[in-house]
Amino acid sequence: MVKLSAACVFFAFAASVGAAPASPSVSAAESEATVAFASDDPNYTLWNENSTNTPEAIRGSLGTTVIGPQNVPIDLENPNLLAPPTTDAGTIGNAKWPMGLSHNRLQTGGWARQQNEAVMSMATEMAGVNMRLEVGAIRELHWHKTDEWAYILKGSVQVSAIDQNGANYLGTVSAGDLWYFPAGIPHSLQATADDPDGSEFLLVFDDGAFSEDATFLLTDWLAHTPKEVIAKNFQTDISAFDHIPAEQLYIFPGVAPSDDAQAPVSPQGTVPQPYTFKMSQLPATQLSGGTVKVVDSRTFPVSVNTAVAEVTVEPGAMRELHWHPTQDEWDYFIGGNARITLFGSTGNARTFDYQPGDVGYIPASYGHYVENTGNTTLHFLEIFKTNIYQDISLSQWLALTPPALVKAHLNISDELIASLSRSKQVVVGPVASSS
Ligand SMILES: *[C@@H]1O[C@H](CO)[C@@H](O)[C@H](O)[C@H]1NC(C)=O
Ligand SMILES: *[C@@H]1O[C@H](CO)[C@@H](O)[C@H](O)[C@H]1NC(C)=O
Ligand SMILES: *[C@@H]1O[C@H](CO)[C@@H](O)[C@H](O)[C@H]1NC(C)=O
Ligand SMILES: *[C@@H]1O[C@H](CO)[C@@H](O)[C@H](O)[C@H]1NC(C)=O
Secondary structure, three states, X not given: XXXXXXXXXXXXXXXXXXXXXXXOOOOHHHXXXXXXXXOOOXXXXXXXXXXXXXXXXXXXOEEEOOOOOOOHHHHHHOXXXXXXXXXXXXXXXXXXXXXXXXXXXXXXXXXXXXXXXXXXXOOOOOEEEEEEEOOOOEXXXXXXXXXXXXXXXXXXXXXXXXXXXXXXXXXXXXXXXXXXXXXOOXXXXXXXXXXXXXXXXXXXXXXXXXXXXXXXXHHHXXXXXXXXXXXXXXXXXXXXXXXXXXXXXXXXOOOOOOOOOOOOOOOOOEOOOOOEEOHHHOOOEEOXXXXXEEEOOOXXXXXXXXXXXXXXXXXXXXXXEEEOOOOOEEEEEEEOOEEEEEEOOOOOEEEEEEOOOEEXXXXXXXXXXXXXXXXXXXXXXXXXXXXXXXOEEHHHHHXXXXXXXXXXXXXXXXXXXXXXXXXXXXEEOOOOOOO
């Protein structure tokens, strides 16, 4: 209907040109109109996870009811998949992985579950692990081929490490804080007694194929080394190693470390750049629709391959339309509800809904927004495999482009163009309702 009326305008315009070729009322802009106008109709999310109606595959006059089997809780959580906005088109891979769908590795004292390329093929640059340790529980001494970045979700964790020069490190981090271990640096993690529940945290690795089940563990190595070699290595008798574990421990119970625990004094000193960062103590930047905190190698020097933006978005507000020039984005949703549309060029676009505990993924350069679709604060992390955080704001781009050029593309009013902010808004508030 809308398309038809736009076509009518076009034909009327063409006819008038035909009748009066030199008409001075035909502006240059009008003579360049080549395609129909986009519909004015909104494409709101049609229901949310708390709706009581059975969700149906219906948007306006399109679609119809589901009469076969239906997983109602899944459909309630994913309205923009069952009844997508009609602006979605083409093929964009899956960009949502709830950690609740991952295999969970249950151990005495904790658990760990992961998202990697095996479950979300688009996520080639980064993989994530969600790990839980009870008070005193230890993720054993280990190393791996990728860099490890972490964000504490709850509780406190004491970490230990040494570097290639024999400098060592011991540090404790709490909810909202980070740690970072470069590839190959051996380390351990242990929940402290600061929180009676111990700790839970998020780990992000700079390789989409990373598997938490393929790390190099102290106990696994020694269980696969001839005993006489171990004895020779430590210059002692084989009997000294009578009681080492026959297989890996991975996560196991332990006694919580004391607050004043110290690492042995290293003749090589402590590591030049600390492996932890108290991001929780960094003030957030206040924005019209929420807050943002960015931490990358400028503030946390050892974090040379991971940058994070911790974002909050108030109900009705939105992380503005933007993209990241060359960095894929790995998202983790901590609180609230969101929808994101990934624009992948060539007319391809797909919309996903997210809940707490979900992982999202947005390839480099894909245009996107993150809208709060719930009525509580949306809290999420944008994580990038880069040393310096970067983004391009659509609104700022248009504000800093010659207005005539913007008008020639979008045919929006001069007033609107003049009102565009020349600095990034990052998170915009709801539109003030017009009477
Ligand atoms: C621009 O919008 C006006 C209505 O505001 C319309 O009359 C005109 O045809 C449009 N021009 C182009 C080039 O689309
Ligand atoms: C959704 O958006 C499309 C494209 O802008 C529009 O044609 C349609 O009418 C909108 N509303 C619904 C309910 O589909
Ligand atoms: C649904 O209810 C839960 C619990 O009250 C709340 O956390 C969540 O934000 C709600 N979802 C939406 C989309 O409002
Ligand atoms: C949350 O929002 C939904 C609609 O999005 C509404 O039905 C519900 O009443 C709201 N709940 C609260 C506590 O505001």
